[in-house]
Amino acid sequence: MKKILRSVLSISLVLSLVTGLMACSQTNTQESNTEQATSTVNLDAYKIGVNLELTGSASVWGLPQKNAIEMYVKQLNENGGINGIPIELVIYDNESNETQSLVVSKKLVEQDQVLAVIGGGTTPTTMASIPYMNKQGVPLVSVGSGDEIVLPVEERKWIFKTPSNNQDISVKIAEFLQNQEKKDIAFIALNNAYGDSGLSVFREVAADYDINIVSVEKVGLGDKDAKPQLTRIKSENPDAILVWAIPPAASIINRNYWELNMHNMLVFSAGAGANAFIELAGKEAAEETYIASGKVWVIDQLSDDDPQKTFIKNYVSNYESLYNDGVSPIDGMAYDAIHLIVKAIELSGDEVSRESIRNNLEKIQDLVGITGVFNLSPDNHQGLTPKDVEILQVQNGEWTLVK
């Protein structure tokens, strides 16, 4: 009897563990399976790796980013690829985890032999892969926004990124705060590389614009409650609160701000710009909140001579009809990443290699994207300016361009 019980036990234990593990890795095996299926059809293809946050705390970003990249590649391949050669994506999940991100990068480079990698989608997951990618000589186009991803440029030979620099976002926010005559501000930073980078950059910029940072608070990526931090800020009563965080933490801060009945001005950096932001924060709570962000939410409010207007409009309508979901500036950044790589492959002509993609990425000029108009150079691996950042505000539950 005991024997039977013991065997039943061990089987059930093994089963439960195996199913659990399978479920965790389910997303990425599925992805690679479908991708490999297409590869057998097109043996000759440009292999591009994707290293994104499909699960874990930053998956609010990762999933729409993956969608945007897949949409781009699908359309490109349907139109004959690049001079008849299609793009083949190899997509893995980095679980929003630095270590896993490096594992994924290694797998993409060594096992899948990709030409270039897109990702990670956040600053920490990107930073983990940078030394390895530089050593291996594989171009990495990151969708993380920390400036140190591409700076100092002499140590970032193979690294590029599409989101606006914290520097540019900080300048835009500082200009805006100055116009609104807000002098004393409180700063809430995410307790990781993204928040730290935002804080140190904004500190420098703030000095030039005569803005004082009166208090600094930290919030964790998985925090469910930011009321203690906001209570502290409330007692300081600053003119404005600037938050450098991503959802869901960013949404919870917005919600708690409303719950504590605070009426300072609340400004978010571009990182908060996932399409679910208003919904997650709650409509009442998000009202009047500001964000420094790209243009996708306010495309109809842009002037007709804006060079990006038609490009973004097409993107928005294609994405929404394909995925039945709203777009956000965040997935646009991933769309720009694959756009840049494809452009670099086109510029490479017949001799496409990791080296040629890297060299040609630096030559991209006046490329209209979703996040802005890209002008890259050997000294600038990002290529945007503060002009590509807009200040938006939630008015009546909708994002509105602040002029």
Place this chain on the structure above:
Amino acid sequence: MDITDLFQLLFSGLSVGGIYALIAVGFVTIYNVNGVINFAQGEFVMIAAMTAASLVSAGTPLWISAVIAVIVAALVGVLVQRLALHPARLNGDVVLLIITIGVSTLLRGLALMIWGSNPKTLPPFMKGEPVNVLEIVIPRQDFFIAGIAVVMMVLLFLFFEKTMLGSALRACMMNREVSRLLGIFPNRMALLSFLLGAALAGVVGISVAPVSLATYDMGLLIGLKGFVAAVLGGLVSIPGAVLGGILLGVLESLGAGLVSSGYKDAIAFLILLVVMVIRPQGIFRVKSGKRV
């Protein structure tokens, strides 16, 4: 930082503490009847939160969704006891403990497959602007959380002290073998304890989801905090677990507000370490050795 801010922190801490208390009670009930720390406790919270959120977004009225969600969580608890723990009940505690860890990974994985990794929202049960009491602002949902914590604790008290079934469960918590002599079936009590523990976790799930959002991996941290609260209370007494939960919530909130927000979670685990080293019997218990 003046006195109003201090009270503000205290109130935020109390509402979070109520949550921890309810989870801790679930831990204690299950631990004492089954002799095992159920590390899947946080996953029951998650299941209820996710079930309620997806029912509401599918158009079911909020209160009905909430009731269904608690029932679903309780049923999952019963299934876990019957399918995973009951067959292994004759093995040592360590085996049972590892099973609950496996179950928690399994449930989290299943949730990821069913609901995906995007956070979900559940509308608050009490809508409207936060309330101002003597310059302290209290979100309406916090009243709900505090209210539900009090109601649940009163119900638990009545159940354990005034009903036959509750007394039987309590007897079984004190001594499994002797209660068997008195005609109580420990196996049924084990099932009942999981039903109760999971239902309590379910109530927690639907109360916190409107505040903290529902995600497939929310159970891990909330379960650990509940565990810390239960240990603070000495792991064997229900009033101890309640006090432990409230104390933990308040300390966390005061720590984040007065010391530094970066150390909020560290505070909980630091308290756990200190208690484990200095007072392993829990901070509220004077004498040890009550368990036979």
